[in-house]
Amino acid sequence: MPASRSNGGMSEQNLPLPENQPAPTEAAPVENVPTDVAAAQAAPAEAAPTEATETPESMPLTQVIEALLFSTDAPLSPGKLAEICGLDSTKPVKLAIEELNKGYEARQAAYRVEDRAGGYQLLTLPQYADYIERLVRKKDEGRLTPASLETLAIVSYKQPITRADVEAIRGVACGEVLRSLMEHNLVKIVGRAEEIGRPMLYGTTRYFLEVFGLASLKDLPKADSLKEPT
Numbered sequence: 001m002p003a004s005r006s007n008g009g010m011s012e013q014n015l016p017l018p019e020n021q022p023a024p025t026e027a028a029p030v031e032n033v034p035t036d037v038a039a040a041q042a043a044p045a046e047a048a049p050t051e052a053t054e055t056p057e058s059m060p061l062t063q064v065i066e067a068l069l070f071s072t073d074a075p076l077s078p079g080k081l082a083e084i085c086g087l088d089s090t091k092p093v094k095l096a097i098e099e100l101n102k103g104y105e106a107r108q109a110a111y112r113v114e115d116r117a118g119g120y121q122l123l124t125l126p127q128y129a130d131y132i133e134r135l136v137r138k139k140d141e142g143r144l145t146p147a148s149l150e151t152l153a154i155v156s157y158k159q160p161i162t163r164a165d166v167e168a169i170r171g172v173a174c175g176e177v178l179r180s181l182m183e184h185n186l187v188k189i190v191g192r193a194e195e196i197g198r199p200m201l202y203g204t205t206r207y208f209l210e211v212f213g214l215a216s217l218k219d220l221p222k223a224d225s226l227k228e229p230t
Helices: 035-041 063-069 078-085 091-106 126-141 145-157 163-170 176-184 207-211
Strands: 110-118 119-124 189-191 200-204
Touching: 035 091, 063 078, 063 091, 063 119, 078 119, 091 110, 110 207, 119 126, 145 163, 145 176, 145 200, 163 176, 176 189
Parallel strands: none
Antiparallel strands: 110 119, 189 200
């Protein structure tokens, strides 16, 4: 058997460790982690659900709601707005209303979306009330009286017609009424009759067609359809 080398009476197998060098330690055992837990820890966190900002037709929700509020004088409930916009929840509607009001305030608009009678309504700010009252008062002053409407109906169906013929049909003087209709730009002088005195002939204006939503005089209701049922 070969002899082992010695160094100062000590064998290589029994050499002391250098000072300050830690003794080797055993590795800590690795615990087994369940597969489903490990997968859950490794998977990225899901983003929190965001509220809808568009309708199912990809229309901006704020613009759709604004258009709906502009088109009605009555308050629209959150549920009604959500139904019209094709939404399953009213929360996006409420967020859209907040966004609209922020935009109105930022650009100093004269109106806001207000909560009225359980619904939303587009209303002007209180500081503009006096000006709106003046407008409404002016409109009231411009409304036609029953006598004016009756005279206007005669002119529209019988035109061109003289004042004498209008008065013969109504049975009363119509000079002031015809003058009022002309001031409202509903009736105008369209010529003169070929008879003694050449009286003026009256007819309706283009503005008359616009006011009553007619493309032409041919669109006037038939006289028979205006008769009350017996």
